[in-house]
Amino acid sequence: MPLGLLMVNLGSPDAPTAEATRRYLAQFLHDYRVVDTSRWIWCPILHGVILRIRPKRSAKAYASIWGEGEEAPLVRITRAQVAGVQAQLGDAVMVETAMRYGNPSIGAGLEKLMAAGCEKIAVLPLYPQYAGATTASVYDGVAKALEDKWDVPELRFLRDYYREPAFIAALADSLSDHLATLDWTPDRILTSYHGLPQTYVDAGDPYQSECLETTVLLRAHTGYSEETLQSTFQSRFGPKAWLQPYTDKVLEALPEQGIKKVAVMMPGFSSDCLETLEEIAMEAEESFLHAGGTHFAAVPCLNDRADHIDLLSDLARRRLLAGWLDEVE
Numbered sequence: 001m002p003l004g005l006l007m008v009n010l011g012s013p014d015a016p017t018a019e020a021t022r023r024y025l026a027q028f029l030h031d032y033r034v035v036d037t038s039r040w041i042w043c044p045i046l047h048g049v050i051l052r053i054r055p056k057r058s059a060k061a062y063a064s065i066w067g068e069g070e071e072a073p074l075v076r077i078t079r080a081q082v083a084g085v086q087a088q089l090g091d092a093v094m095v096e097t098a099m100r101y102g103n104p105s106i107g108a109g110l111e112k113l114m115a116a117g118c119e120k121i122a123v124l125p126l127y128p129q130y131a132g133a134t135t136a137s138v139y140d141g142v143a144k145a146l147e148d149k150w151d152v153p154e155l156r157f158l159r160d161y162y163r164e165p166a167f168i169a170a171l172a173d174s175l176s177d178h179l180a181t182l183d184w185t186p187d188r189i190l191t192s193y194h195g196l197p198q199t200y201v202d203a204g205d206p207y208q209s210e211c212l213e214t215t216v217l218l219r220a221h222t223g224y225s226e227e228t229l230q231s232t233f234q235s236r237f238g239p240k241a242w243l244q245p246y247t248d249k250v251l252e253a254l255p256e257q258g259i260k261k262v263a264v265m266m267p268g269f270s271s272d273c274l275e276t277l278e279e280i281a282m283e284a285e286e287s288f289l290h291a292g293g294t295h296f297a298a299v300p301c302l303n304d305r306a307d308h309i310d311l312l313s314d315l316a317r318r319r320l321l322a323g324w325l326d327e328v329e
């Protein structure tokens with residue numbers, strides 16, 4: 001009987017169309033972990049305004065990064081990660097891809113594993129830093145997918161992995177590999193993390209401190225100073241205050257301070273996606289150059305780099321499957 005490993009990422013629309021994007025955003029933005037506002041207030045705004053306007057705009061952005069594949073970059077890259085980890089873990093473990101929103105769903109992934117006879121399933125949310133909106137939402141998604149089952153598998157979850165030395169080393173190597181392809185050296189390197197409403201952190205979400213600690217660990221590993229390697233937060237949504245400093249505002253202000261060569265890396269994203277490929281590598285680059293910057297580089301996420309596959313396989317073996325593996329091998 002194989003062990004099951006479900007690798008879960010956020011998800012993307014099924015196609016870069018307004019209709020598919022509306023379906024995806026409707027599921028995503030109904031999650032209380034993502035938007036904690038009372039439904040009496042939120043649903044009229046969501047259905048009356050956001051789901052009428054945003055899908056068209058976001059679909060255009062998705063179309064600009066979609067490429068030739070049938071699936072969105074985030075889904076394609078996650079499948080490549082799953083294939084890499086499956087190759088390393090061998091036949092004792094069956095590895096499946098799942099998305100918190102959209103397809104392939106968490107429910108479909110669990111069904112496949114259970115149909116193959118997995119009675120023990122480990123869940124690896126592909127978020128290095130914990131946030132209620134991401135990691136805890138995966139826990140909810142797994143519980144929800146199992147709520148109509150009489151016979152539920154034994155489950156284990158990974159909470160975060162930003163402190164793993166191999167994660168920090170992979171980030172540092174991906175940065176130096178990318179910088180080696182440039183014929184210029186950045187004056188400033190931003191570590192840009194997805195944002196979160198400030199109120200969530202004030203209420204106790206540890207995400208901000210895990211992001212800041214990631215950058216501290218990366219500084220210690222690379223030797224970059226506090227001034228050179230700076231943390232920022234991107235991808236705001238709505239009018240509330242989100243975690244600061246905001247990546248776009250920092251980038252727009254840097255040229256005036258004489259900092260015109262900038263590299264941005266995104267250590268909170270395990271694979272490239274809309275927020276890295278479009279928001280940073282297209283939009284942020286354009287506004288930085290417009291503000292007077294001369295050189296801009298977006299460092300690719302760890303994606304299916306060999307060191308990332310090694311890290312994910314090791315996390316699965318050491319922090320999820322330990323003990324279970326001895327029983328099946």
Ligand SMILES: C=CC1=C(C)c2cc3[nH]c(cc4nc(cc5[nH]c(cc1n2)c(C)c5CCC(=O)O)C(CCC(=O)O)=C4C)c(C)c3C=C
Nearest residue numbers: 010011012013034058074131133134194196237273274275
């Ligand atoms: C509405 C509130 C949002 C919260 C809170 C939020 C937290 C959060 N998200 C990620 C990672 C990703 N988010 C992505 C896209 C995305 N995020 C939001 C909103 C919130 N995110 C929206 C509406 C979207 C969709 C795109 C758009 O319309 O702008 C993605 C990329 C998905 C893709 O298909 O490529 C990722 C990844 C984290 C890590 C996080 C909290 C820490």
Ligand SMILES: [Fe+2]
Nearest residue numbers: 030043046047
């Ligand atoms: Fe609703």
Ligand SMILES: [Fe+2]
Nearest residue numbers: 194195235275
């Ligand atoms: Fe998001």
